[in-house]
Amino acid sequence: MRILVVSDAWFPQVNGVVRTLDTLRAELEKAGHEVVLVTPDCFRSVPCPTYPEIRLALKPGRRLARMVEAAQPCAIHIATEGPLGWAARRYCLKRRVPFTTAYHTKFPEYIQARFRVPLPLSYAVMRRFHGKSSRIMVATQGIEDELARRGFGNIGRWSRGVDTELFRPRPEARGEDGPFAALPRPVFLYVGRVAVEKNIQAFLDLDLPGSKVVVGDGPLLEDLRRRHPGVTFAGARFGEDLATHYAAADCFVFPSRTDTFGLVLLEALASGLPVAAYPVPGPLDVVGGSAAGVLSEDLQGAALAALAIPAETARAHALTFSWAACTAQFLDNLRPFPVGRLSAA
Structure with missing residues (x-):
């Protein structure tokens, strides 16, 4: 299966989201799947305010659409709620193709800590972003329960693993x-x-x-x-x-x-x-x-x-904790559609 993953977080930025997606790509390819990544390095970008190492894609809509249609994926996963994530969401809704999302980061709490934006306002934006997703993937039961209390639905589990060969007692x-x-x-x-x-x-x-x-x-x-x-x-x-x-x-x-x-x-x-x-x-x-x-x-x-x-x-x-089990969960959460569906949309 050819899977297209859209993420505003990617190298050279290094964090849990980037490392998770990079490992997911390797595990999916090991299992025989093809992964196409749409990331900020494919676009003109600017530094994120207060986080200059994070690059924000500028007006990515048209180029993103061309990249998606050239890839002809079987499934689309939107990993982040940044400019690329919103552009991919608009693309999918316009063409009525299913997509999944992930809730990697508690952005409302982060934005409140940095800019004092009220939590209800930020969570309303997050609900709008994820509301049309076929499945919102979360890593833990605690986050699933918290999102459910805040009015999110259609939530599925996507846990994490660890490289126990690299990280070991020494x-x-x-x-x-x-x-x-x-x-x-x-x-x-x-x-x-x-x-x-x-x-x-x-x-x-x-x-x-x-x-x-x-x-x-x-x-x-x-x-x-x-x-x-x-x-x-x-x-x-x-x-x-x-x-x-x-x-x-x-x-x-x-x-x-x-x-x-x-x-x-x-x-x-x-x-x-x-x-x-x-x-x-x-x-x-x-x-x-x-x-x-x-x-x-x-x-x-x-x-x-x-x-x-x-x-x-x-x-x-x-x-x-196993990356293999984590990858199997990810695949179970996807909502594939026939190859060529985008051409016909």
Whole structure:
């Protein structure tokens, strides 16, 4: 099957959405499907205000239509609610072809945190965007329940997986050649965007023994680096380097209250790193009642308690998440139509 995926989030931007879509593409191709991506690098674009690394496509409608018709896909999936997502939605509605969407990001909460836009207004826009979707794919039961309470319907599950070969315990990472060899133990680690919506300040304000390390880039990086000289800001890390940083730490602290899943939670657990987080959607669905982490409104107490969790327990829980199962869910949620349907529309 030829599947067309439209996403406003793509490389060189690196986040959970991009990594999920890139892995999905690889898994679909491994299963014999063809994936056509429509992303901002195919269009003239401008930097997103406050997030210059995010590119926003300019007037993508006509070019997007030509790309879709040239691809002649069997199914169309719209991954994001940006300019490309809205243009793809208009295209599908005009031609009366089915499409699916995904709710990767709690944009209303992000927009409220950055611009003070009221949540009811933002959720009304989100309901309009997803309202004509044949299936809204969400990663967790918690997000499904939350969207249902806010008036969304036609929701289907699309979970996440983790590369357990890349992200694994590495005893050598904790040795004298490891990235944190010079830091006092224990090492409490945060990995993710350094941005206000990630609630990173809650982690930085904790009174914890040992060291705090932040891995990631974002608009707050330089400001926080100046304000917290005692914290190690390691910048963005990728691949083996990122995996080594996970494996070298003692506890993963996840302060976000707005993530729909939190792929970094799985990466940490797969690396043998216990998790401390708030009991909110995302951590509740990934960690839940397992013994792999501690969820509490007292994030400091959770971080200290998580130090007692064995690496083997964290790793074992991560092994229950599979990209193969995630890809099968995605395929089940699609609404295919006959090849050539777009030509006839």
